[in-house]
Structure formats: structure tokens, C-alpha cells
Amino acid sequence: MSDVNIIEDALVRVGLKDRAAFDLLYDRTSAKLFGVCLRVLGNRAQAEDALQDAYVRIWNKAGMYQVNGLSPMTWLITVARNVAIDRKRRHRVTAADDLPVDLRDPTPGAEARVIAQGEQARIAQCMGELDAQKADAVKRAYLGGESYADLADFYDIPLNTVRTWLRRSLISLKDCLSR
Helix, strand or coil: CCHHHHHHHHHHHHHCCCHHHHHHHHHHHHHHHHHHHHHHHCCHHHHHHHHHHHHHHHHHHHHHCCCCCCCHHHHHHHHHHHHHHHHHHHHHHHHHHCCCCCCCCCCCCHHHHHHHHHHHHHHHHHHHHCCHHHHHHHHHHHCCCCCHHHHHHHHCCCHHHHHHHHHHHHHHHHHHHHC
16 A cells, blocks of 8 residues: 555544544654644744644544545645644734844844855755756755655656655765765
8 A cells, every 4th residue: 555545544534533543644744744834934843833733623624635536645734834824824913913022133143154154055065966856856855845755756756766866865965065
């Protein structure tokens, strides 16, 4: 049974309030959904809270999920993303109502900027050493939050090839950055 089918089956069983299926669904999807929440909110604590809210919503709304042959991750990611966006909007309104307590300049100092620029240049140089397609796959997976399955579909290659590309690319980046 493929990962998509396992997630889809678990989601259907969660709709029937099956706790074991919910545990399985959480184990298989929480890392990806946390990444979505973190990307939207940019704050780890808020992303963790949003992830919890998303799974509560998934538990309550799983019965509405319809098996349609598409990836169930799309539905799950949409739920998580919407929860995170709602949380961000609520926080923005609350933050706008409060007066700032800390009036220090939040921008990094000159030393921190120079260090960050140097690290950014090293990462860009190391990414440039990768094959263009593999560098794009790394960016899509680790910056864009795309799953291995999404990348396999996008590049029209087997799933295990995507895993190999990413693993080898990360090893190459690590080696390059350690020089």
C-alpha cells in the first residue's frame, strides 16, 4: 500500500473517530504540516499551537474529506495552512492594538550582517556546485515544503530517485560547507 493510500485510509478512519488511525495520521503527516505552519507564522511556538489547532480541526472535519484520487496531503495542508493564516491574522490584530514595550532596533548589527552575508554567499556557492535540477529539488523540498511525492510528480521520476537526489545533495552541501 502506498503512502498516499495509507494516509487516505487513515483519514477516512479518523472520520469515523478511530484514535489509532489518528495516531497513524499524525505520525505520517505532522512534520510536513508543522513545516507549513512554521513557514506561514515564522515562529516555532505559534506554529506548534497552530499545528495542534489544525489536528483538532482535522479530527472534527475528517468525516467531510472525500476520497477523490488526489493526494490527501493537499486537504491536510490546506487545513493546516488556513489555521496558521487565521492565527497570523488574529495575532496581527492583537499586536496592532498593543503598544510596543521594547523600542530597541530589531535589525542586526553590522557584525551580524557581515557574518550572515558570508554564510549566505557560502551557501549560494555550494548550491551552485550542485546540478541545477538537484539544486532546484533541494530548494523545493526544504524551502518550499514540497513532499518527495510532489517532487517525483514534478520531475516525472520515481520517488526513490527523489530521495536519493536529496540525500546526496545534502551530503554534497554538508561537505562543501565544511571546507
